[in-house]
Amino acid sequence: MTVTARAMGEVIDRIDGPDKVRGVARYAFEQPLDHPAYLYPVQSTIARGRIIGIDCRSASSTPGVLMVLNQYNAPRTNIPAGQGELNILQSDRVAFRNQFVAGVIAETSEIARHAASLVRLEYQEEPHDVELHGDRDDFWVPSAASAQFPMELDKGDVDAVLTSAPVRLDRVYTTARQYHNPLEPHTTAALWSEDGLTLYVSTQGVSGIRDVVTALFGLDPGRVRVVSSNVGGAFGSKVHANPDVVLTLLAARMVPNRPVKFALTRQQMFSQAGYRPPTVQRLQIGAERDGRIMAFSHSSTSATSKLVEYAEHCTRPTATIYAAPNLRTRQLVTSLDVPTPCIMRAPGDCPGMFAIECAMDELAVECGIDPIELRIRNEPEIHPASGLPFSSRNLIGCLQEGAQRFDWEHRDPKPRARNELGWLVGTGVAASTYHALQQSGSMATIRADPDGRYTVLIAAADMGTGTWTALTQVAADALGVPVGSVDLRIGDTAYPNASSAGGSSGIASWGAVICEAAGQLRDRLGRGGSIPRQGLEVTARMPENRYASQYALHSFGAQFAEVRVNAETGEVRVPRLLGVFAAGRIVNPKTARSQLLGGMTMGLSMALHEEGVLDPRFGHVVNQDLATYHVSSNADVGDVEVHCLDEDDPYVNPMGTKGVGELGIVGTAAAIANAVYHATGVRIRDLPITLDKLVAW
Amino acid sequence: MDVEISLRVDGAEHRLVVDTRTSLLDALRERLGNTSPKKGCDHGQCGACTVLLDGRRVNSCLALAVAHQGAQIVTAAGLAQDGALHPMQESFIRHDAFQCGYCTPGQIVSAVGMLDEARAGWPSAVTPDFASSNVSADGGGSGVLVEDEIRERMSGNLCRCAAYANIVPAVKEVAGR
Numbered sequence: 001m002t003v004t005a006r007a008m009g010e011v012i013d014r015i016d017g018p019d020k021v022r023g024v025a026r027y028a029f030e031q032p033l034d035h036p037a038y039l040y041p042v043q044s045t046i047a048r049g050r051i052i053g054i055d056c057r058s059a060s061s062t063p064g065v066l067m068v069l070n071q072y073n074a075p076r077t078n079i080p081a082g083q084g085e086l087n088i089l090q091s092d093r094v095a096f097r098n099q100f101v102a103g104v105i106a107e108t109s110e111i112a113r114h115a116a117s118l119v120r121l122e123y124q125e126e127p128h129d130v131e132l133h134g135d136r137d138d139f140w141v142p143s144a145a146s147a148q149f150p151m152e153l154d155k156g157d158v159d160a161v162l163t164s165a166p167v168r169l170d171r172v173y174t175t176a177r178q179y180h181n182p183l184e185p186h187t188t189a190a191l192w193s194e195d196g197l198t199l200y201v202s203t204q205g206v207s208g209i210r211d212v213v214t215a216l217f218g219l220d221p222g223r224v225r226v227v228s229s230n231v232g233g234a235f236g237s238k239v240h241a242n243p244d245v246v247l248t249l250l251a252a253r254m255v256p257n258r259p260v261k262f263a264l265t266r267q268q269m270f271s272q273a274g275y276r277p278p279t280v281q282r283l284q285i286g287a288e289r290d291g292r293i294m295a296f297s298h299s300s301t302s303a304t305s306k307l308v309e310y311a312e313h314c315t316r317p318t319a320t321i322y323a324a325p326n327l328r329t330r331q332l333v334t335s336l337d338v339p340t341p342c343i344m345r346a347p348g349d350c351p352g353m354f355a356i357e358c359a360m361d362e363l364a365v366e367c368g369i370d371p372i373e374l375r376i377r378n379e380p381e382i383h384p385a386s387g388l389p390f391s392s393r394n395l396i397g398c399l400q401e402g403a404q405r406f407d408w409e410h411r412d413p414k415p416r417a418r419n420e421l422g423w424l425v426g427t428g429v430a431a432s433t434y435h436a437l438q439q440s441g442s443m444a445t446i447r448a449d450p451d452g453r454y455t456v457l458i459a460a461a462d463m464g465t466g467t468w469t470a471l472t473q474v475a476a477d478a479l480g481v482p483v484g485s486v487d488l489r490i491g492d493t494a495y496p497n498a499s500s501a502g503g504s505s506g507i508a509s510w511g512a513v514i515c516e517a518a519g520q521l522r523d524r525l526g527r528g529g530s531i532p533r534q535g536l537e538v539t540a541r542m543p544e545n546r547y548a549s550q551y552a553l554h555s556f557g558a559q560f561a562e563v564r565v566n567a568e569t570g571e572v573r574v575p576r577l578l579g580v581f582a583a584g585r586i587v588n589p590k591t592a593r594s595q596l597l598g599g600m601t602m603g604l605s606m607a608l609h610e611e612g613v614l615d616p617r618f619g620h621v622v623n624q625d626l627a628t629y630h631v632s633s634n635a636d637v638g639d640v641e642v643h644c645l646d647e648d649d650p651y652v653n654p655m656g657t658k659g660v661g662e663l664g665i666v667g668t669a670a671a672i673a674n675a676v677y678h679a680t681g682v683r684i685r686d687l688p689i690t691l692d693k694l695v696a697w
Numbered sequence: 698m699d700v701e702i703s704l705r706v707d708g709a710e711h712r713l714v715v716d717t718r719t720s721l722l723d724a725l726r727e728r729l730g731n732t733s734p735k736k737g738c739d740h741g742q743c744g745a746c747t748v749l750l751d752g753r754r755v756n757s758c759l760a761l762a763v764a765h766q767g768a769q770i771v772t773a774a775g776l777a778q779d780g781a782l783h784p785m786q787e788s789f790i791r792h793d794a795f796q797c798g799y800c801t802p803g804q805i806v807s808a809v810g811m812l813d814e815a816r817a818g819w820p821s822a823v824t825p826d827f828a829s830s831n832v833s834a835d836g837g838g839s840g841v842l843v844e845d846e847i848r849e850r851m852s853g854n855l856c857r858c859a860a861y862a863n864i865v866p867a868v869k870e871v872a873g874r
Contacts, residue, residue: 634865
């Protein structure tokens with residue numbers, strides 16, 4: 001079923017806007033709770049070893065302290081498989097520096113924090129291993145279970161072509177450790193009473209949090225309620241339950257009937273909330289002199305923790321983006337005594353496309369071909385790995401529209417050709433792609449009332465993505481009623497189960513189940529039928545997309561960057577970014593544009609600023625705050641232009657949407673790196689592009 | 698140690714008891730229940746906690762509550778008066794100058810405070826002529842802040858959703874009035 005668009009496509013201001021501009025929209029830590037207690041953690045000061053002694057006397061005797069939680073008195077938990085990061089205060093083992101090893105519950109946050117500093121731990125330290133080197137011999141092929149694509153791909157005879165191709169390229173690209181750093185830290189408030197457990201968590205998915213919590217503590221799901229109406233940014237770090245949620249629950253268990261509140265400090269965010277791990281990627285391309293790719297090989301390595309396997313799947317876009325008769329991808333991972341990395345905005349695809357799109361720029365230079373023309377020459381007819389047709393694919397349209405808007409025609413391809421008053425000026429281009437994902441398992445309830453109002457209930461999330469507004473638009477069209485007749489309720493496990501906001505799948509998944517429920521409701525009402533006096537309620541399950549196995553479902557885009565590099569200092573400025581995207585139907589052009597320009601700006605931040613610096617002596621990241629881990633500020637960003645092509649895709653889902661949360665960050669860093677090369681003649685293959693790497697000219 | 702102080706917040710007088718270690722931000726959020734100013738870093742690095750303290754924008758996480766006995770504080774909740782949004786708040790909605798909304802109250806208070814600073818002739822790091830008091834001019838004395846001035850002056854307020862390209866025109870529109 002395809003839904004007719006009336007509200008979809010309309011520019012509507014955010015429904016949650018008036019509350020958010022006044023600051024009265026409540027986030028997890030801000031729920032009015034009666035007489036809350038406050039929690040503050042104690043973190044390990046070794047990266048690997050065991051705790052052999054803990055002295056809580058001075059902390060416990062501090063006035064206002066309710067309890068000092070530690071491995072001896074904490075409630076026992078059942079750690080679900082693959083969730084080793086949540087295994088806190090259950091044993092004497094320390095798996096990374098800054099792991100939670102104790103916690104103080106107190107009457108005020110000031111008392112808790114001070115008392116936590118009084119807890120003394122004694123360790124038996126063991127040698128730790130915290131650095132990723134490409135020449136390690138302990139890499140393995142990661143489990144493909146959660147990856148939705150093959151870890152190893154072999155098509156044709158890559159090695160033979162790579163040695164005989166007229167043009168050959170062999171390059172290594174590296175990306176830095178990056179932190180999500182949503183402005184709202186991870187926060188939890190928990191109340192454990194006879195009635196059950198109520199949790200306010202800043203999360204991308206309340207249903208997922210409830211499932212983990214019930215498993216951890218062996219609870220009846222019906223007695224656990226998780227609420228998360230507003231989320232102050234997430235970008236992947238809040239998709240899973242993190243140790244701070246567990247620590248809060250351990251505390252709430254010990255002080256029944258008393259709410260316990262816990263917010264990570266910004267510093268703690270750098271050890272407790274995941275990160276994008278550094279990657280080392282090798283790209284080998286063999287091509288004809290006209291730029292046509294004959295063989296393409298992409299390998300990627302990253303490191304996970306000793307607790308959970310997480311691989312940064314950089315080779316995911318490789319098989320999608322360009323035609324290559326001979327194709328090879330390799331994905332490898334090793335483990336270190338570090339916190340567990342996790343998905344971060346366009347996991348895999350974002351650092352992967354940095355490497356691929358820089359390599360394509362290098363290939364264009366090698367072949368003496370315009371980089372846009374090179375990409376057009378390598379456009380595949382069908383998906384190069386699966387052989388499926390694309391449901392829609394408008395990469396060439398994006399490149400051409402962007403070229404026109406960016407005046408690419410008048411670009412002098414010669415590097416270091418423009419010097420404007422001491423600033424070297426250059427432009428670069430890169431492609432974007434992301435899969436159009438739909439997650440299974442969601443349900444939705446729609447209630448029709450005789451006054452013509454419709455209430456839509458689903459445990460979906462809005463972490464700034466615009467769900468409140470866009471999903472209301474989807475529901476209005478699915479029901480065939482005006483937006484003003486729909487009351488959307490999300491962010492609460494009191495509503496039907498929903499998949500998490502991840503993989504840019506939110507609208508595609510929640511929207512599809514709402515369309516299903518609306519269809520059932522309209523069938524029940526019959527044509528022209530009026531709503532019965534007692535109202536009518538329908539609950540539907542997520543339908544399967546029968547086209548998912550018949551088509552390759554992906555969004556595409558083209559990004560253009562103008563950079564200015566100071567000829568004396570190497571300082572890089574980005575006065576202009578342009579992104580042209582083909583991402584199916586755009587439900588709300590205003591909020592979608594914000595998502596895309598936000599992604600592009602985060603891509604700028606990745607290109608120029610972001611790098612968590614690990615101290616190998618201690619195993620922690622030293623720049624663990626927003627002063628020393630710089631994210632783009634207002635003055636770092638210039639004009640950012642976003643344009644979406646009209647794209648009608650009847651195969652992705654009933655709305656025809658592809659998701660725009662992640663597409664915008666894919667390719668930006670490469671466009672900037674390519675522009676830096678054009679400006680300076682210096683090719684930087686190691687992110688971030690800081691001035692020290694450029695002043696060596 | 699606990700101390701009793703009084704604060705005037707968004708026009709209402711409050712007497713409250715605070716720990717001498719309590720920041721102005723925590724006093725507002727945890728003692729008075731005014732969660733309009735947000736805690737993003739607690740270190741003066743993100744600006745989410747920006748309030749007007751006796752008329753000037755400050756990071757309330759860096760101020761100790763006991764040091765501000767009798768202070769007048771305006772939060773984003775107090776900028777909206779009698780149910781009507783402040784023009785800066787309306788402009789932020791119109792330009793979609795936010796996504797998650799967590800940095801937003803701080804951005805808006807900061808923008809209001811910043812425009813007062815510019816009107817008073819305070820230069821910024823990008824003001825071409827520090828000696829001139831005409832910093833708000835776009836070169837032609839139109840009274841409209843140039844975009845680079847807005848970017849520079851608003852850089853104490855981080856936005857991880859990265860709505861900067863919408864924040865600048867939102868502020869500029871109000872500045873031009």
